[in-house]
Amino acid sequence: MSNRKIPEGTISRLFIYLREVTSIVNMNIRTVSSAELGDRTNLSDAQVRKDLGYFGQFGVSGSGYDTQELKAALEKILGKGKTWNVAVVGVGHLGSALLAYSGFKEHGLNLVAAFDSESKKIGKNVGGATIQPIEEMPKAIRDKKVSIGIITVPAESAQEVADRLISSGVECILNFAPASLNVPENIKIKDVDLSRELETLSYFLVNKK
Amino acid sequence: MSNRKIPEGTISRLFIYLREVTSIVNMNIRTVSSAELGDRTNLSDAQVRKDLGYFGQFGVSGSGYDTQELKAALEKILGKGKTWNVAVVGVGHLGSALLAYSGFKEHGLNLVAAFDSESKKIGKNVGGATIQPIEEMPKAIRDKKVSIGIITVPAESAQEVADRLISSGVECILNFAPASLNVPENIKIKDVDLSRELETLSYFLVNKK
């Protein structure tokens, strides 16, 4: 079962289940059913069981899931505890907010480098990293074994930054620039397009009656 | 054709096409084919045609789409030019970054109110709005005709904030808190879960070989 193709959405939901089961464990509740988990996450019971089913059999017929076991299983599947080195390119408003974002450490991400093209920012310290010029990217990324690059530069320069990140050796990219980037097959890219989220809400407001 | 059910993803992609066709218009190019548009956006030509097809027939057989016309049509469909009032609840790092984010005005969103529960933040001015205590939310939202609420508070208080926003009259919510919120059917909610994006990348790194 484990090597069937797993939907993208399943992975994302697994993190939601983990969040929820962690809170349930903290309430000292020993078991939980797929229906309860579904209620708490606004998902169907069938969806919960199907998602978990991709990774094995964690439940007990008739009583549900042992919360501690399920938590441990999800943490194992999702690689909780592993840590990765991260670099941010572009230290504007969004970049700075990300650098100050406490969630980084919690998710096993160590910010080890920051780059910006504006010379007046060079040398400043943000979130524990010293801002370097873009030119130093390849060497710094290799030396510091960065595997995740975060792009928070304007759309115009995003592709160029992505290319440099990739040729320097990063394996995944979180792209905040509103641009469609071309990357090789083996590189994982996630777009977080805030403009588009806002625009989609605005579309909803225009088109509801 | 216009009243068939339109996939969520289609709307989102329409904004990508608009972004691209705008840049093409600025290059003084008069026509574009679905194949070219697909190349530039990393989507298939069929996807482009299908997406546009939900809203009418904009193309010319044999030559493609008139770029000016397509741009105008997309702007009309997507409600470009309309403006909406926005309130932010929670003025921490992320909230402040959003408030400073220039993209707001560009997308027709006017920040008209900001709220925080920390008394030492009250009265400060951010992005043109004065931070008010949460208690003043219902009145301020009604008075200022806010239709979009942005939640950037910790997960624990997100549901409560959402409830208050909704009872005060907002119609959509952009939720940055890592929590599954319950909202009535008629309210549009979009989750932007940065933690989950980061976690998903980390899952990818754990599970690639």
Place this chain on the structure above:
DNA sequence: GTATGTGAACTATTTCACAGCT
């Protein structure tokens, strides 16, 4: 000849529904 618009085929994902375990 070239590129659209769109049913039909295909693929992916979700929901159903129930046999089987405790």
Place this chain on the structure above:
DNA sequence: AGCTGTGAAATAGTTCACATAC
């Protein structure tokens, strides 16, 4: 009796492929 695990059915979304229009 209650709840899981999972094929089968249903639904959603994407790609194909071609008749049609310029």
